[in-house]
Amino acid sequence: MNRDRALTIAENQSSELAERLRFIYELDQLKNVLRQSQLADGSRRENSAEHSWHLAMVAMAMAPMADEPIDINQVIKILLVHDVVEIDAGDAFIYDDALRAEAEAQEEAAAARIFGLLPEAQAKEFRALWDEYEQRSTPEGRFAYACDRLQPLLLNVALGGGSWQNHGVTADRVKAVNGAIANGLSTVWVAAEQMIDEAVEDGQLRPAPDRHAGTAG
Amino acid sequence: MNRDRALTIAENQSSELAERLRFIYELDQLKNVLRQSQLADGSRRENSAEHSWHLAMVAMAMAPMADEPIDINQVIKILLVHDVVEIDAGDAFIYDDALRAEAEAQEEAAAARIFGLLPEAQAKEFRALWDEYEQRSTPEGRFAYACDRLQPLLLNVALGGGSWQNHGVTADRVKAVNGAIANGLSTVWVAAEQMIDEAVEDGQLRPAPDRHAGTAG
Numbered sequence: 001m002n003r004d005r006a007l008t009i010a011e012n013q014s015s016e017l018a019e020r021l022r023f024i025y026e027l028d029q030l031k032n033v034l035r036q037s038q039l040a041d042g043s044r045r046e047n048s049a050e051h052s053w054h055l056a057m058v059a060m061a062m063a064p065m066a067d068e069p070i071d072i073n074q075v076i077k078i079l080l081v082h083d084v085v086e087i088d089a090g091d092a093f094i095y096d097d098a099l100r101a102e103a104e105a106q107e108e109a110a111a112a113r114i115f116g117l118l119p120e121a122q123a124k125e126f127r128a129l130w131d132e133y134e135q136r137s138t139p140e141g142r143f144a145y146a147c148d149r150l151q152p153l154l155l156n157v158a159l160g161g162g163s164w165q166n167h168g169v170t171a172d173r174v175k176a177v178n179g180a181i182a183n184g185l186s187t188v189w190v191a192a193e194q195m196i197d198e199a200v201e202d203g204q205l206r207p208a209p210d211r212h213a214g215t216a217g
Numbered sequence: 218m219n220r221d222r223a224l225t226i227a228e229n230q231s232s233e234l235a236e237r238l239r240f241i242y243e244l245d246q247l248k249n250v251l252r253q254s255q256l257a258d259g260s261r262r263e264n265s266a267e268h269s270w271h272l273a274m275v276a277m278a279m280a281p282m283a284d285e286p287i288d289i290n291q292v293i294k295i296l297l298v299h300d301v302v303e304i305d306a307g308d309a310f311i312y313d314d315a316l317r318a319e320a321e322a323q324e325e326a327a328a329a330r331i332f333g334l335l336p337e338a339q340a341k342e343f344r345a346l347w348d349e350y351e352q353r354s355t356p357e358g359r360f361a362y363a364c365d366r367l368q369p370l371l372l373n374v375a376l377g378g379g380s381w382q383n384h385g386v387t388a389d390r391v392k393a394v395n396g397a398i399a400n401g402l403s404t405v406w407v408a409a410e411q412m413i414d415e416a417v418e419d420g421q422l423r424p425a426p427d428r429h430a431g432t433a434g
Contacts, residue, residue, distance in 0.1 A: 001416040003257065003375040009415070013408050020278045024371060027274050028257040031267045040220065040245040050248045053270035056297050057244050060343075061237045061335065073290035076297070080273050118278065126277075154241060158220040191230050198226070199218040 016119045023117040026087065033086045036093045036163040037152045046155070048083040048091055055079040058147045067186050068139040074132075078144040081126055082133040085110035094177055095169045139184070146184035150192065153178050157195050161204035171200045172208035233336045240334040243304065250303045253310045253380040254369045265300040265308055268368070272296040275364045284403050285356040291349075295361040298343055299350040302327035311394055312386045356401070363401030367409065370395050374412050378421035388417045389425035 003025055011018035030049040037046045056079045063072045083091075088110035092103035115126040132141040153174075156162035164174060174196055182189035199205040220242055228235035247266040254263045273296045280289045300308075305327035309320035332343040349358040370391075373379035381391060391413055399406035416422040 001374050001412060001419050001421055002377060005415065006371065006374045006412050009411050010408050013404065017282070017405065017408060020282070021371065023278055024271075024275055024368070025257055025375065027271060028372070031256055031263070031271075032258070032260065039248055040242055041249070043249070046248070047267065049270045050264065050266035053266045053273075053297065054241075054244060054248075056270075056273070056293075058241055060294070060297070061240055061339065064336075064339070065234065065237070073293070076273075076290070076293055077277070080270065080277070080293070119281075122278065122281070151241070154223065154238065155245070157218050157223045158242065160219060187230065188234065191227050191234060194226050195218060195223050198222065202218050204218055 019117060019119055020122075023114070026114060026117060027084065029087045030084060033083075033091055035091045035152075036167070037155045038159055038162055040155050040158040042159055048086050051151070052080055052083050055082075055144075055147050055151055058151050059144065062147065062150070062185060062188065065185055065187060066139075066143055067184055068143075070139050070143045070184075074140040075144050075147075078129050078133045078140060079147065081129040082144065082148070084114055084126075085130065087114060093163075093167065095167060095173060136180075136183075142180075143184040146181045146188075149178045149181045150185065150188060153181070153192055153195070157199065160202070161199060164199070164205050168206060170206045170208050171196055174205060236334060236336055237339075240331070243331060243334060244301065246304045247301060250300075250308055252308045252369075253384070254372045255376055255379055257372050257375040259376055263372070265303050269297055269300050272299075272361075272364050272368055275368050276361065279364065279367070279402060279405070282402055282404060283356075283360055284401055285360075287356050287360045287401075291357040292361050292364075295346050295350045295357060296364065298346040299361065299365070301331055301343075302347065304331060310380075310384065312384060312390060353397075353400075359397075360401040363398045363405075366395045366398050367402065367405060370398070370409055370412070374416065377419070378416060381416070381422050385423060387423045387425055388413055391422060 007018050007022055010021045031047050033048040034045045035048060035051055038044065039046055056076045059072065059075045059079055085107040089103050089106035092099040111127055111130055115123045118126060132138055133144055136142050136145050156164050178192060181192055200207050224235050224239055227238045248264050250265040251262045252265060252268055256263055273293045276289065276292045276296055302324040306320050306323035309316040328344055328347055332340045335343065349355055350361055353359050353362050373381050395409060398409055417424050
């Protein structure tokens, strides 16, 4: 018995069952995609599957503080699906603009391949959830993205800098990237901004570069 | 900056924000709870956080095959929450009856402590989701449990026996434990049973003990 024979048994019952099981097996690989963030105890890097679970729980916990009315069930589905494309495209560090740009085409192809494993109606459903995350044009898409920015910020803060420090990110960029928290959880962003400011004071996060430094004197 | 100071900043804004962030930090530890199951590629053991994500996706993928009408949103929430108690109680291997019995009181205490970190209304909401999984008295609770039995079976099948082989579990017990798949995904159970039978034929899973062996001759 192995994966291929299991899929043959499923196929003999119905092609839709085989398609769904193939998709389920494919998803297992997201557990091997490592992110830049570490766990809050610093023991190892976080993978994108456990990160997706954590985000869905963040959304459930933070839902009562949402700025706009949201359908929390839709937010949860968006967050469960949003990183699946990383199975093919990998995790592109959010502060690496070049890598992020390059990843876009790969993620597009990944969405077509991976969601395309499912029966057609479901492929469309999953693809629409991913689009809603990417476009952030709905309250649910914005809230999902706010959660996706809040969780790594909390991990970095617990680690005394975490992936900010490892990569020499500056505070102005941290605020620019994570400012999206304010598009859904504006009161939480007030607290998050203070955490960022104190991390700079502690020397855990580099301050914004002085724009006049190069031309001074 | 560290976790405690972040929570103080949150507390200064509102006690409810601090309670929610403390809960979110607590959840991070589920990523360190290891299950008996390995990933489908055999590279390492699965943790309960990524397992919970995988189950929610299994539920979404398999929902069209459900035997009864189900509210898939409720199923997803049940699955996201169902293993949180393992942060305190650990993962009790399903084929270890003694350990499972011992775990029950620990899981009860864990539910009180961990969900109790949240503001009261949310503590009740999360607790009710966990109860729905444990009791399996609703179509959603049964479907969630069916998914929780199907996913490790698929992993074990891909691994040529996996945790069945490591612990010398016999086919009759595998069928007894996983037969709950039939309470929600009965057509899938037909295929799963065939996978189990072929695993026995392959020598990857021990056959049921012969009840007459001891008294024969």
